[in-house]
Structure formats: structure tokens, C-alpha cells
Amino acid sequence: ACAAVFCGAATADAQAPAAAVPGVAPQMVNVAGRSATTLNGRWRSIIDPYETGYYNYRRRPDANGWFRDRKPANAQELIEYDFDQSPLLNVPGDWNSQQAELLFYEGTVWYRTRFERALAPGRRLFVHFGGANYQARAWMDGNELGMHEGGFTPFGFEVTDALEAGTHSLVVKVDNQRHPEAVPTVNSDWWNYGGITREVTLVETPSTFVRDYTLQLDPADPRRVRGWVQLDGPDSARTAVTIRIPRAGLSQTVTPDASGRAVVSFDARRLARWSPDHPNLYDVEIATAAETIRDRIGFRTLAVRGTQILLNGEPIFLRGISMHEESPYEARRAYSTDDARTSLGWVKELGGNFVRLAHYPHNEAMLRAADEMGVIVWAEIPVYWTIQWENPATLASARQQLGEMVTRDRNRASVALWSVANETPRDANPAAGPRITFLRNLVAHVRGMDNTRLITAALEHRYVGRDTIVIDDPLGEVLDVIGNNEYLGWYDGSPEKADSITWRSAFNKPLVMSEFGGDALQGLHGPAANRWTEEYQARIYQRQAAMLRRIPMLAGTSPWILKDFRSPRRPLPGIQDYFNRKGLISDRGERKLAFYELQRFYLELRAAHP
Ligand code: GCB
CATH class of the missing domain: 2.60.40 (Immunoglobulin-like)
Structure with a gap:
């Protein structure tokens, strides 16, 4: 349970209480199909940038930390926190979008809920979290349950023995500080939403x-x-x-x-x-x-044949779009079935049959909606840009997050592609450096867990001459499907540059153009020569469509991106205002011209290859 990065840093301290911490329970799947009660709702919260509720003034874990959820016994006792008087936060939900002072916050927030529960003999009880970003440490009635790291995958704790009859206090310390050795690392082009971002459930089971x-x-x-x-x-x-x-x-x-x-x-x-x-x-x-678990499962086969992807034995072209896990109409983390259905409804409206869920595992409701609505899914882990390839703890964390994602989603027919990395830099020695060793390890791990899906990664490419781009990252050798991100017309030349480009691949494998696109501020109109206008963005999509039709090994596309999303890397006032504006749809749900440009391309493709 303590596989990840900072495990032990606090509990190994000589001053710390010696009690054994039980830790994360072995992963339980399909929580929604079990006998369960929700702990969603309004939880008390305390913002704690200095971790005062955890460490004493010598920076040692404090046996009297806020996890004890105490009240002064009399008017003389000094207790400097009070959950009962502290602000409420919605669970599930990121904290950033709930209080103005938390928009940019990175650090610790304490959460507390109370619930009544008595457990019959021979029954077991688990507290299950759909996800909390990044590190979550939980206590029940003051006793530590354990700790989980990784912001996008589920975890749970068994509380069978911790439970006496009556009212229980569940306290969770959530810390979203970025760390160089974590997965993702300190640098990424999305908002570091913190909090208990997904559902919390009490699951009761028989003893076996x-x-x-x-x-x-x-x-x-x-x-x-x-x-x-x-x-x-x-x-x-x-x-x-x-x-x-x-x-x-x-x-x-x-x-x-x-x-x-x-x-x-x-x-x-x-x-x-x-x-x-x-x-x-x-x-x-x-x-x-003693129990019946209910699920809804689809059955299909996936394979590759040369440069084609086969679904149920037939070639299929993946007409897709990338998306982040943000709500369709607001800048906040999405978590509900409604959010998922709206976003996937837009994918269908585009003429799409495919979505790339970037850059981390999205919530489970999304995968279930994709199953129901018939949208093929690319699922990935946040091995993004410059991960610490030589750090064994970083590899352990990536393997853990990959394993938790595969365990959660391997009964979803919609999931076709597991992606192990996005835009990771080639090693100086591309065939044998630390990055390729790390990523091969992940590919072997996922293949060992699931042999029914295709493995991919979003790679980078290089120019050989002015007009020829080659995809030859040696990681491609161990992948089934090659993903590639390109920004012709945005970071790389003008939109028309695409007209003269020839694409080559070192692999006789299907290629998915996993990103392309450019920014536009919805409602900003002007000459198609001017950046940030809807016309400029539409022009990128026009030129891309013409180029993509000429790539023989192309088996799918998932341009960047369905909707504008928050990013701390995008400050330009009046245009970006801390949003990446590459959405086909604005952060408030308004379509841009490029939406219709991509729709035209996909409807033509669909007519040509139904
Ligand atoms: C990329 C990244 C994506 C960024 C995008 C951009 O290549 O994979 O996470 O958001 O470019 O907009 O620059």
C-alpha cells in the first residue's frame, strides 16, 4: 500500500506514534454495483498551508493532530481548530472552484464528515474514494486508516475493526502539492485541482x-x-x-x-x-x-492488422477528440454521469466515435457513459513530459496508477487503448536510455494485466529535411498503436505548412494523430491570418484535414481539444486568462467555428467509411 513516493516520510519519524497503520485495502471493483451508501455531501474543511494539523512546532507528526476532531472539554482547554465551525466544501468536487481563495491553492486541506453506522457481526465495511488529488491520508474516529498517492485513481480502506456503534468521524487530509518525483511531475499544462474530487462511498460486504x-x-x-x-x-x-x-x-x-x-x-x-x-x-x-454484484458489460474484440485497427474483426477509423476532465459548462473537475453524457454527446455531434481521455484516468462515470453511448476510449496515466525516469519511487508510482486504472476499467468495452505516456523526451541514446527502460517497464506491466486491449503512447516526431516528418521513437517497437502529437499551424509554422508535409513512420502499425490544433478565443472574429481568432483556428483544422487524408497509416485522430480548460501556463490577459484556448468549445460551452470544421471532416469520413 505504501508503494508511492512520500510514504514513510512522516511515520518513520522516531517521535511518531508506533501504532501500525492498516493502509489501502486491495482494490475493489464496481462499487456502484454493490450494497453501498454514499458519503457525498457537504464536508467541513480547514485550509492548512503549513500542515499545522499534522506536524508540531518541531515539524514532527503530532499525536494530537486535527485528525482527532476534538472539542475543548472545558473553557480552559486550548484547541486551535474546530471542524464544526469551519467552512463547508462539496464532496465530490475540487476545492479550487468552490472558494475564491482556493483557486490557485496548492497544499493541504482537511476534510471532515460524520456518519452513523453499526455493523452486524460477520459483515465488513470499507470507505471507498473514487479519487483525491494528490495525497490523501484518512482517519476514522482518530485512528489512521492509511494513505494513498495518485490523484486520479480509486482507493479504499477497511474500517470493519475501527467501527464501534454510533457516530463516526472521518477525517481526510488532502495535499495537492506538486513534487518533482511525483506522477505527474511539477510541470503540466492543466490545472492542479485539489480535493476529494470523486465520490466517497461506504461499501458493506459479507465476510467473504x-x-x-x-x-x-x-x-x-x-x-x-x-x-x-x-x-x-x-x-x-x-x-x-x-x-x-x-x-x-x-x-x-x-x-x-x-x-x-x-x-x-x-x-x-x-x-x-x-x-x-x-x-x-x-x-x-x-x-x-451471500451477495450479488450487478454490472453491465459489453463484449468485443480488438486487434491490429498492419496499419489498421480492427474492432470485431473489421477495420475502424477512430474519429475522435481529446478532452480533460472538466465540466462541460464550468471550469471545474467533472465527476457526474450528467457531465459525462454532455461531453460525450458533443463528441457524437462532431460525428465522432472516439475520445482520448487526457492526461490521466477520468472518473468512472465517464467510462460507463462511453460504454452506453458507444464511444471508443483512449485512457492514459499522467506520465507526462519530464518524469524522473531514473527514480525507482517514480516508476513505482506510475506502475501503481496504471494498475489501479486497469483494474478499475478492464470490464469497460469502450476502453480500447491504454496509453502509458504523453510527449516524453527521447533519451540521448534513444534505444537504451532511462526513459525507454521506464516506459518499457510500464508496457510490460499493462500487458501482463490485460491482453485484450491495444497499448499506445503519444510520441514526438522529428524532421528529416524541410518537408518530411518521421515517427521513429524506438518506444514504438513495443506499442500496438503509435500516437503522435503535432502542432503544424500553431507551434510549428503556419497552417498552410501542413500542405507540403509528408509523414513517414518507422513502424508498420496504425497511427493515431493524438493531438493537433490551436487556440482561439470564442467570439473573437477577424482575418484568418490573425492568431487567437476563431477564423485562424478553423483554418488550422481545414489544412489539417487535407493533410491527414494523405497519411496512409492513419487509423484515427483526437485533436486538441474538445473544450477550453484551465491552465496555469496560460496567463495572456483578455485572451487566455489562465485558460488553454485550444477548445472547439469555450469554457462556458459555446461552439467555435473550428467545431463545425472538424464536424464536416468527420461526417465526410463517416460517409466514406461507415
Ligand atoms: C501538448 C500537450 C497538451 C498541451 C498542448 C498545448 O502537446 O500534450 O497537454 O495542453 O500541447 O496546448 O500546448
Whole structure:
């Protein structure tokens, strides 16, 4: 549980209380399909830039920290905090968009909620967090539950033993400070939204419960579904599990091995395939005598053949768009099904069938909406720009975040591509430097966890001569699909420069142009020669469309980006005002001309390759 970067820094201190901290529980999937109650709502919060609630004046962990959630016993006692009198913050939600003084804040905020709960004997209880950025440390009734690092993946703590009857205090210290060795590192082109940004849930289970499972068409024999169910608890090796897909008349009972894992394999010929045009999902039940978990799962195959991507054996062109996890109409983190449906509705309106969820795992509601609406997904981890390639703790954190993402989402038919990196700089020795060693490690890790999807990364390219660009980053050798970001017309020459460019690839593999585009302020009109106008941005998309049609190995596009998003790197007054303006849609949801330009391109592509 303590795999990540700063683990131990505080608890290893000689002055710290010696009590063992239980730590993050093994990851539980499909929280929404279980017996659960929400802890979403208004939580008390204290801004703590100096971490006074955690460290004493000698900067040692304070056994009397604010996690004790105390009140003075009498008028003489000195206690300098009071959750009951402190401001409220919405959970889920980033803190930056909730209080003006938190817009640029990076540091610690303490959260506190209270709830009533009694647990029947033989039952277990977990507190599950969909995500908190970046480090979250939790206490229940003053006892430390553990700590999680990584801002975009789920985690949970078992509180079965911590629980006495009555009212409970749950305190979470969330710290979004950036660190050079973290993933992402200190430099990125998006807002460092802090807080408990995703849902918090209390999940009750039987003493032995279904913790994890995967069910996928077997890539080697797509007439069969293969997978496994992982049990957790004292009777794991003796608990039979039944998998049912009632609409297809399927039911199979399996028994686990000594480790509590039961292998599943059944005939899939009656299952209609999932695709963007027919997003077939089946109600699936995974049941033991003590519980039934419900999911909705789609079945499809993915493969590559030369430079084509095959979905269910047929070539498919990915007509996509990139997006950040921001709400469609406001500059804040998105977390809800409504947010997801609106954004994916825009993807469909563009004529798209594909979305790149940049640059970190988005919330689970997004993946479920993509499943339902038939949008193919590129999912990625925040291995972005200049990660500390030689730091083992950085690699451990990247592996942990990748593993948590794959575990959470591997039953989502929409997810087709796992991306391990974005725009990482080539090594001086491109074939054997620390960066390629790091990234190969991630590719091996994800392949070991999931052999039913394609692996990619957004690479950089280089010029060989004035008009020829080649993609030959040696990382491409271990990828299934090559991603490439290019900014012809914005960072690289004029929009017309694209007219004379020839693209070459060192790999006989599908290419996805994972970024291109340029900025425009919505409502700013003028000559197409002038930067920041809607006309200039539309001109980039026109010239790009003409160029992209000439690239033989092209299998998809996800230009940058669906919607304007907050970025601390973009201060230009009156134009950017701390927004990256490459959106086809403004931060308030208004379409720019380029939206219709890309729509025209995608509708033509769709007509040509339905
Ligand atoms: C990129 C990055 C993306 C940036 C974008 C930009 O190449 O991958 O995160 O936001 O360029 O606008 O510069």
C-alpha cells in the first residue's frame, strides 16, 4: 500500500506514534454495483498551508493532530481548530472552484464528515474514494486508516475493526502539492485541482466477498468469454461463484483455487458484439450465496492488422477528440454521469466515435457513459513530459496508477487503448536510455494485466529535411498503436505548412494523430491570418484535414481539444486568462467555428467509411 513516493516520510519519524497503520485495502471493483451508501455531501474543511494539523512546532507528526476532531472539554482547554465551525466544501468536487481563495491553492486541506453506522457481526465495511488529488491520508474516529498517492485513481480502506456503534468521524487530509518525483511531475499544462474530487462511498460486504473480476472475449478464440473472479475473506477458497447473463441465458458456477481466484470460461456465440453503432451491453450478475454484484458489460474484440485497427474483426477509423476532465459548462473537475453524457454527446455531434481521455484516468462515470453511448476510449496515466525516469519511487508510482486504472476499467468495452505516456523526451541514446527502460517497464506491466486491449503512447516526431516528418521513437517497437502529437499551424509554422508535409513512420502499425490544433478565443472574429481568432483556428483544422487524408497509416485522430480548460501556463490577459484556448468549445460551452470544421471532416469520413 505504501508503494508511492512520500510514504514513510512522516511515520518513520522516531517521535511518531508506533501504532501500525492498516493502509489501502486491495482494490475493489464496481462499487456502484454493490450494497453501498454514499458519503457525498457537504464536508467541513480547514485550509492548512503549513500542515499545522499534522506536524508540531518541531515539524514532527503530532499525536494530537486535527485528525482527532476534538472539542475543548472545558473553557480552559486550548484547541486551535474546530471542524464544526469551519467552512463547508462539496464532496465530490475540487476545492479550487468552490472558494475564491482556493483557486490557485496548492497544499493541504482537511476534510471532515460524520456518519452513523453499526455493523452486524460477520459483515465488513470499507470507505471507498473514487479519487483525491494528490495525497490523501484518512482517519476514522482518530485512528489512521492509511494513505494513498495518485490523484486520479480509486482507493479504499477497511474500517470493519475501527467501527464501534454510533457516530463516526472521518477525517481526510488532502495535499495537492506538486513534487518533482511525483506522477505527474511539477510541470503540466492543466490545472492542479485539489480535493476529494470523486465520490466517497461506504461499501458493506459479507465476510467473504467478490473483490475483483474480469470478463472479456478471448482474443485467441472470440467464441468464448474468459476471465476470473477474485474473492476476499476467510472462506475465499470455499465459496462458489455464479456468473449469470440472463438475457443470453448464460449461467456458470465456478469454484476458486486456494488463492480465492475462480477461472471463468463460457460460450459467447449468443452474445451480440459491442460497437459504437451498436453499443450492446448485457446485465451481468456475479453472485455468491451471500451477495450479488450487478454490472453491465459489453463484449468485443480488438486487434491490429498492419496499419489498421480492427474492432470485431473489421477495420475502424477512430474519429475522435481529446478532452480533460472538466465540466462541460464550468471550469471545474467533472465527476457526474450528467457531465459525462454532455461531453460525450458533443463528441457524437462532431460525428465522432472516439475520445482520448487526457492526461490521466477520468472518473468512472465517464467510462460507463462511453460504454452506453458507444464511444471508443483512449485512457492514459499522467506520465507526462519530464518524469524522473531514473527514480525507482517514480516508476513505482506510475506502475501503481496504471494498475489501479486497469483494474478499475478492464470490464469497460469502450476502453480500447491504454496509453502509458504523453510527449516524453527521447533519451540521448534513444534505444537504451532511462526513459525507454521506464516506459518499457510500464508496457510490460499493462500487458501482463490485460491482453485484450491495444497499448499506445503519444510520441514526438522529428524532421528529416524541410518537408518530411518521421515517427521513429524506438518506444514504438513495443506499442500496438503509435500516437503522435503535432502542432503544424500553431507551434510549428503556419497552417498552410501542413500542405507540403509528408509523414513517414518507422513502424508498420496504425497511427493515431493524438493531438493537433490551436487556440482561439470564442467570439473573437477577424482575418484568418490573425492568431487567437476563431477564423485562424478553423483554418488550422481545414489544412489539417487535407493533410491527414494523405497519411496512409492513419487509423484515427483526437485533436486538441474538445473544450477550453484551465491552465496555469496560460496567463495572456483578455485572451487566455489562465485558460488553454485550444477548445472547439469555450469554457462556458459555446461552439467555435473550428467545431463545425472538424464536424464536416468527420461526417465526410463517416460517409466514406461507415
Ligand atoms: C501538448 C500537450 C497538451 C498541451 C498542448 C498545448 O502537446 O500534450 O497537454 O495542453 O500541447 O496546448 O500546448
